[in-house]
Amino acid sequence: xxxxxSAEKTLAALKAEGLAVHEHTGWKTHNRDxxxxxxxxxxxxxxxxHTAGHGDKEICYNGRSDLPGPLCHSWLGKxxxxxxxxxxxxxxxxxxxxxxxxxxREEKSLPHDNQANADGxxxxxxxxxxxxxxxxxxxxxxxxxxxxxWAAALCRAHGWSxxxxxxxxxxxxxxxxxxxxxxxxxxxxxxxxAVTKTAPSKPSKPSGSASKPxxxxxxxxxxxxxxxxxxxxxxxxxAGTNLTEAALVKLGYLAKTYAGDGSFGSTTVAAYAKWQHHxxxxxxxxxxxxxxxxxxxxxxxxxxxxxVA
Ligand SMILES: [Zn+2]
Numbered sequence: 001x002x003x004x005x006s007a008e009k010t011l012a013a014l015k016a017e018g019l020a021v022h023e024h025t026g027w028k029t030h031n032r033d034x035x036x037x038x039x040x041x042x043x044x045x046x047x048x049x050h051t052a053g054h055g056d057k058e059i060c061y062n063g064r065s066d067l068p069g070p071l072c073h074s075w076l077g078k079x080x081x082x083x084x085x086x087x088x089x090x091x092x093x094x095x096x097x098x099x100x101x102x103x104x105r106e107e108k109s110l111p112h113d114n115q116a117n118a119d120g121x122x123x124x125x126x127x128x129x130x131x132x133x134x135x136x137x138x139x140x141x142x143x144x145x146x147x148x149x150w151a152a153a154l155c156r157a158h159g160w161s162x163x164x165x166x167x168x169x170x171x172x173x174x175x176x177x178x179x180x181x182x183x184x185x186x187x188x189x190x191x192x193x194a195v196t197k198t199a200p201s202k203p204s205k206p207s208g209s210a211s212k213p214x215x216x217x218x219x220x221x222x223x224x225x226x227x228x229x230x231x232x233x234x235x236x237x238x239a240g241t242n243l244t245e246a247a248l249v250k251l252g253y254l255a256k257t258y259a260g261d262g263s264f265g266s267t268t269v270a271a272y273a274k275w276q277h278h279x280x281x282x283x284x285x286x287x288x289x290x291x292x293x294x295x296x297x298x299x300x301x302x303x304x305x306x307x308v309a
Contacts, residue, residue, distance in 0.1 A: 002158045004041040004125075007087045009157065010073075014082070016213050017153035017192075018239025019146060020246060020260030022083045024061050030070050031088025038122060040089040044105040045164035046151050047093050047124040048185065050133040050177040054078070060128050061085050072128035074150060078139075080130070081260045082146055092128065093120025096171040104171075107163035113173050120171060125154050133179045142233045142261040148185065149238060152192035162190040195239075215240040215299065217292055217309045223264040224272070224289045238262035244290070247302035248275060 005013065007028040014021050024030075033039050049072065051060065057077065063069030070086025077083065095116035101123065103110050127150050131137050139147075151165050158164070167182040168175045178185075216237070223236035235241070241264045248254035254271035269288035276286035276294050285291075290298075292309055299305040 002041075002043050002160075004043050004088075005154070005157055007084075010087070010154075011084070013153045013157040014074075014150065017149045017156065018213070018242050018262075019082050019149050019153065020242050022081055024057070024075075024083050024085050027061075027070075027084040028087050030061065030086045032068065032070070032091060032121070033089045035068070036089060038089060038119070040122065042123060043125060043158070044101065044123045045125070045160065045166060046154050047120065047126045047166055047168055047171065048147065048151065048178050048182070049092060049126060049128045049168045050131040050179055051075075051128045052131075052133045052177065054130060054132065056128075056130060057083055057085075063091065067091050072126040074125075074127050076127060076129045076143060076146055076150065078130045078143055079261070082150060085128075089121055090126055091121060092126030093124050093168065094172060096120035097173070100166070100171045104164055104166055107161055109163075110166060110170050113171055116172055124166075124171075127151070129178060131179065133177055135179055137179075139180060140233050141235050142238070142263055144180070145235050145238050145262055148188045148192055151185075151189045155189065156193060162186040162193060165189055212299075212303075213239070213243055213305045214308045215243050215295065215305045217290065217295055217307055220244060220264070220290050220295065224269055227264040228266040228269055232265070233261055233263045234265075235262040236264065241268070243305045244268070244272070244295070244298065247298045247304045248272065250302045250304070251275070251298070253278075 057075045060071045060075045061069050070090040072092045073086050075083045075085050097113040097115050098118035099111050100113050101118050165186050168177045219237045220240045227234045241262050245259035248271045249256050249259045253274045258267045273286050273288035296307045
């Protein structure tokens with residue numbers, strides 16, 4: 001049980017986890033609290049959905065004729081990245097199994113959902129992932145990875161483990177979403193939570209360099225060397241790559257459309273090479289593969305991260 005994160009803390013937590021976050025106009029005050037007379041919280045976990053459609057970000061914001069929006073807190077596009085949709089009570093979970101809610105609250109393994117006798121919109125954060133959900137529509141690696149980071153960010157901010165994560169199909173009888181395995185997903189969230197982070201949600205921390213996200217140089221180098229040769233959108237080091245790309249965008253070396261998918265592709269390598277040229281490097285020293293000095297200076301100049309080697 002926990003008090004829901006403020007809009008600002010939600011943003012900070014997601015960004016610190018390495019996500020590039022887009023904000024739908026009006027999301028911070030978009031909720032169902034006053035309409036229903038029920039306030040959101042205390043929160044006990046995060047719930048994962050697929051949208052069963054494509055291009056449905058606005059539907060998730062506005063709702064449908066039979067169900068007013070917001071239909072989630074965040075919407076994750078196949079290639080459009082993560083979007084903030086609502087803050088507060090959202091129509092995503094509906095009526096769910098109380099036994100499952102209790103298990104989530106206590107971080108126990110989830111019992112089978114066989115009744116719909118409790119309000120899930122009260123207490124669960126919801127992520128809608130753009131996917132047809134027919135078992136044939138693939139989740140691109142970068143999209144799936146962002147879903148893991150979204151869940152991990154909220155769990156980390158609340159001090160929860162991966163056992164506070166559920167799929168809609170696990171809490172409400174008859175639901176089939178999301179169309180991937182939730183045990184696998186929780187295992188991936190657990191791995192992500194094991195990665196040491198600066199703690200974005202601790203209000204006592206000053207906002208100086210000590211609390212900045214860190215980019216691991218060796219992992220970033222590995223990503224820059226392997227991602228361009230792999231299939232489009234291959235992701236080796238989502239968090240560090242997104243921070244590096246955000247810095248390159250901020251300083252004008254990379255177009256924003258290429259940032260945020262977590263893949264250190266050939267366009268990012270070319271943009272990084274321009275940054276190295278800017279610093280005075282030439283030849284193989286400006287080949288687009290990050291080095292300690294160029295990366296540290298990129299972090300400093302953009303103000304977005306510090307480097308650990
Ligand atoms: Zn759902």
